[in-house]
Amino acid sequence: MKQADKYDWLRLNSGEWLKGELKSLYDKKVEFESDILDTLIIDQEDIYMVISGRSHSVRFNDGTVQQGSLNISGGYVVVGNSPSQYRYQDLVSIAPSAEDELSAWSIKVGVGANLSRGNTEQTELSASVDIKRRTASNRLLITALADRTANDDKVTENNVRANGTFDWFYTSSLYFRPVFFEYYRDPFQNIDNKHTLGAGFGYYLIDTDKLEWDIGAGPAYQRTEFSDVAAGQDTSNSSTSFYFESNLDYEWRTNVDLKFDYRFTFAENASGGNAQHALAGASIDITNDIDLDLSLVWDHLASPVANADGSIPKQDDYKMIVSLGVEL
Secondary structure (H helix, E strand, O other), X not given: OOHHHHOEXXXXXXXXXXXXXXEEEEOOEEEEEEOOOEEEEEEHHHEEEEEEEEEEEEEEOOOOEEEEEEEEEOOEEEEOOOOOOEEHHHXXXXXXXXXXXXXXXXXXXXXXXXXXXXXXXXXXXXXXXXXXXEOOOEEEEXXXXXXXXXXXXXXXXXXXXXXXXXXXXXXXXXXEEEEEEEEEEEHHHOEEEEEEEEEEEEEEEXXXXXXXXXXXXXXXXXXXXXXXXXXXXXXXXXXXXXXXXXXXXXXXXXXXXXXXXXXXXXXOHHHOOOEEEXXXXXXXXXXXXXXXXXXXXXXXXXXXXXXXXXOOOOOEEEEEEEEEEEEO
């Protein structure tokens, strides 16, 4: 196999050349894997030339998607044998073609623990997973977070939240969300199971190399099953709802990323009322594949449903999570 076919070549604006494999371009970040330098994340604006004989799926901001080899040079992009040239600044994303499907996926798993023994027997455990699949025109995002705390064999916290979204990009800023789901469980808020299924749309208000901020909204259907209710009260509730969300990511340092996610869900009082969820976090690179993740999570329920004994759960829950994240 020829060297040009076996390797991808990338030239920086500084004149430096890199040899390896072009994995993807997404959110103005290029992922490039080198045998010597390992995985590199490079700002799109720092790249002058790309030469790749492998097939890629390339998307431009007019919605056009082309498949084929890739040549970026002199501010223009050529895909395969196409006679068309696009400006480099109109390039939205590069993803592996169908034959290199595994490269489109990224998975990060996090685990945290805090154990106390002696006069106080306390165990705090947390687990998280973050799954992404990116192509030139769409993305799949799945996240899950679980926490469990036991103090002297008495469970004082036990909740799970899982989200999944599928987004299709109409332009580089506007995307449609044909479907999203959320599962939530927190018996201490008298919620045995809550399922939410909806759709919507979103828009990037800011999309730069350092800062990304997008908002989304849409209708949803929600079903809630309660853990413990008084005799004669409904054990479940089904209703329509509406959500609004905001997601902000900021590259504060080359090895420190900050994020703030917020979602407000309008819902009936019979299901617990309006709900808010916010997560503020920092991810600090320890190695190329291991991060130290710090997160502050807030959950608010406007009208918690009373337990069977008449007690009403508190509206607000706060937790601080420290964990190690491993990128698979």
